[in-house]
Amino acid sequence: MSQASITFNNLSTRLGNNRFTWITAFAFALLLRQATKGRKPKLIADARRVAREVKEGELDFDEYDVVIIGGGTAGCVLAARLSEDPSLRVLLLEAGGSGVALRETRIPVAYSLLFHTKHVYQFFTEPQDFANGKKRFWPRAKMLGGCSSINAQMAQWGSPGDFDRWGDIIGDDSWKWSNLKRYFNKFEKYVPHPDFPDVDVSVKGQEGPMKVGYFSEVSEGSKLFIKACQNVGIPFSPDFNTSKGTLGVNKVVVNATVTKILTERVGGEIRTVGVEFAKSKEGPRYRVRARKEVVLSYNAEPVLSTHLRSAFSPTILMLSGIGPSGELRKHHIPSVLDLPGVGDNLIDHPVVDLYFKNRYDDSPKHVKPSSLGDVVKFVTSTLKYFITRSGSMATNFGESAAFVRSDDRALFPESAYPEKLHDTTSSAIGPDLEIFTTPMAYKVQIYLLEHGDFTFPMHTFAIHVVLLRPRSKGTLRLKSASPWDAPAMNPTYLERPEDVHKLVRGVRLITKIARQEPLVQRLDHSDKDPLLDSDTYLKSDKELEELVRERLETLYHPTSTCRMAPLEDGGVVDSRLRVYGVKGLRVCDASIFPEIVSGHTAAAVLATAEHLADIIKADLKEGH
Structure with a gap:
């Protein structure tokens, strides 16, 4: 029997009557809480109010105790938590705007409409040699909240074994599940739902600033998907976030792009002293001094905190002269510290989508209107959402999911799948495949860029397979010495053959679920449109391998380019997220994930940022 579970996996964050995105809600909830105590936070667009313009020969900076680079997922959490100490001056620098006024960040289903706007970095990977040579689109949010402002709000912690592996890799039990779980609880305020009375509320966070629960709007197709999964042998669980697995920031400066971290060498020791940033490529540069800490948080988050903005943390380190010396020489960047692991070990979650025709006309196709009828439905459903917080616009899109193992013989019998694949899971109950649904299909992002449309002309339903523990690893490198140029991002998708084979197994499982009662009654398999997967179940393994390589996309989860690991194993930060060899500089985002x-x-x-906030508070208290 599979150890995986399936569940509705929705996360809802609300502040008053307005829905904010994950971290924007988190940050402002704490900001407002602190404001009631008389410390009103400041959101600042004019850099001259917090920093001095760089002028030749001038060395005097405006000073802060902690400067956080990147208002992404981790950066906002750190800023909020550290600012709970009224004695600390904390500055948060964010390249984008606040994003709060954007309609798309306030409607759950509409987040993807921001992908091709000025609010998102239009990044692409390098051509993927093992995925038919195509580039993949890697959008990165340019606003407070980072990529958590443009995601599907899926509140899923991961497998406990993942974090036990983290602790083993870095040799620090504080990163293991038994300790880290309290940081998940710390940001969570669980909201019970009458449809799921069996969830154990006692293990949930109750006092956090972020409401976590189940959306009221779930498509009929996703409900039937769950029943179909049960019928193929995947047991149901209402909650996969269990031990069984699967404030006030003082000042926030928006529209501030960090150009480099400032360091000095004193008595053989490299010390972070501040941050340089600019509003535009041609505009003046500004500098601020950090008395105690700089945190880089640009990746999935001096603290460096980003979230694809994981792409930015290693980039800023290298632009600051911290990274592989050969890469720095290539771009004529003076080397401050040769740190070979910066930009290595890039890992992402690849996903493959399968498309089916919906027999009914109830998909949210109108989110991207293609007809007058769609326009009318878009307007009426949007109004309904803002008035009642219900209807088709209230879905988070990723409505239901199954987590399974590719070596589960109940799902993949040896007679049909004789090949033994390398086990990359973190524990005996850890999954390596996720199957999730969306209430409509959307074409791969590259199709949108080439043809200007990503929706289907008919009502659709989609099922997706995600490879959770890929073996293929890539790199992130500079293309130039300019902070305004995108880095060279090469995840090297599908370089390892077993990654392809596991995704093929996932595709096979999807085709089985799609033809299983009761879901089969909702899908029209008689439509042979070549864009649909009505007959994909008939394809050979070779044909499915080609389908995987052609359709492969990202789930927008790049990690591990500044990984927490021993220095001799390619690590960039230690167990307290301090950059090796540089005093006063930490990284806090998905780039530090050991795996x-x-x-x-x-x-x-979020949990990483909560943990680091406590670490920094403890270190400052001890005078480190």
């Missing part, structure tokens, strides 16, 4: 988690990364980034 990618067996689930969606945002919650793990």
